[in-house]
Amino acid sequence: MSVTLSDYRAAVSAPGATVPVLASAVGRLPVAMFSLATLLYVQRASGSFAVAGAVSAGTLIGVAVGSVGQGRVMDRRGPTRVLVVAAALFALFALALVAAVETGAGLPWIVLAALLTGAAMPAMPGASRALWARLVPAGPRREAAYGYEAISLEVFFVLGPGLAALLAAAPWPGTGTAVAVVAAVVGAVGFALSGAARADRGAPAERRSSLLGALGTPGMRSVALAGLGFGVVVGAVEVGVPAFTAGTGSPALGGLLLSAWSVTSVLVGVFYGMRPWPRALHVRMPVLVAAFGALVLVMWAAGAVGSLALLVVVMVVAGGLITPQTTGHSLLVEAVAPPGAAAEAFGWVVTAITVGAAAGQSVAGVVVDAAGAPAAFVVGGVAGIALGALLWARRRTLEA
Incomplete structure (x- = not known):
């Protein structure tokens, strides 16, 4: 199946797609930014790449587990409540992570905070990808929508690490982590409260x-x-x-x-x-x-x-x-x-x-x-x- 440029335009401008597209663009920036920003933050605060690497690994493990768990609940309940709750927990755990780093807590506590923060990171890629099945019909336009998903993720994989490295040089090295958290929360809540997301009530579990x-x-x-x-x-x-x-x-x-x-x-x-x-x-x-x-x-x-x-x-x-x-x-x-x-x-x-x-x-x-x-x-x-x-x-x- 082939798609055209008009299919891409039709997909992103489909009725009800504007708010989810814009919100997901904000919410997916931390996907490639948060882990690196936190690694650089912890390294500057602790002076150790070994500690920073362990914290980054904890974050990635959390994301890997959380994306499946959140996705499973979204399929049953729809994305709205899941993303709102995840955004709140993500902000709370991120605050705990920053507090642990700033107070010089032991490595196990920092890694635990990183693991919980990663698990609570709103699963925007899965939520956004699943919503397209409701917004555009099967065929070239839906394939174009999935292509847009992949392309937009790549764009943020270019921008995210660069922004994280830039903000790590700020007077407070945790600036990049804070920006990533704010973007994740704003994007997830905006997406969750959009009309298209609220209309998705999920499906009964099989x-x-x-x-x-x-x-x-x-x-x-x-x-x-x-x-x-x-x-x-x-x-x-x-x-x-x-x-x-x-x-x-x-x-x-x-x-x-x-x-x-x-x-x-x-x-x-x-x-x-x-x-x-x-x-x-x-x-x-x-x-x-x-x-x-x-x-x-x-x-x-x-x-x-x-x-x-x-x-x-x-x-x-x-x-x-x-x-x-x-x-x-x-x-x-x-x-x-x-x-x-x-x-x-x-x-x-x-x-x-x-x-x-x-x-x-x-x-x-x-x-x-x-x-x-x-x-x-x-x-x-x-x-x-x-x-x-x-x-x-x-x-x-x-x-x-």
Whole structure:
């Protein structure tokens, strides 16, 4: 199915979409900003990257758990009450986190506060994605809406980290964390109180034999596998690129290249939706995951010969496969998720990507210390190809 620019315009201007679109734009800024802003805040306050890393990990674990839990309740009750309660708890736990950092509390208490804060972060991506099924009809316009979701997330993955780094230099290093909290609360409450969100009252829960809920179906396990592969590759690259540029004497270049990576993803994502390949979605996802890994493996070859220019070229090409994958995740959720479980299902995708990114970063970090910066791309490349092959073997589970 192909989409046009008019489909994108029709989707975001659909009746009832204006307020949710604007509110979700504000509310999703912290998705890529809060964890980094808090890491920089804790590092400056404690003087330790080890402490900051532990707190950041606690935040990410909390987000991974909270996105599934909030999504499950949204499917049953609708997004309004869930997001309002989550926003209130998020503000409360964030305040506790700041108090723990400022008073020099022990590391276990700070990590616990970070874990609770992450779990309470309003699950805006899942809520926003689920609402499109009510706002636009199935077909090109809905696919364009999911494409918009993926593209807008990428935009904030460019803006969020840069804003976090900028605000970390403020007189109070917690400024970035405070801005992220305010944006999350304002965006979530604005989205929750919109007419479209209040009209969504959820659906009665279906009996399911698995405690995993939406993940209990083979198709959703395959979608989660696709998200896991995507996350591992991205996580490895996020370690390998800064490590490689630092080795060339230009440490600041790493962040710039990662931002350019996301920009490429946004630009290519719009036009890829007009001519998606392969056409069949259940075939497309394994191909995209494996191709993503293969291109990152080529980045290893470029790094191994010491060519920064070649590495940048290949990295830009690889970046073009980011948005097609994240858009595909939304389309697959619609195709294979159990009825009435869209928000929870997308929460599992977010969890899979988060876990994959954390694993990719962790393994790549160890490999870089042992074998040099280019080895990080081997981690991402091999994992992407292997998980793409596994997904290919399970491709029939991705058919509607």
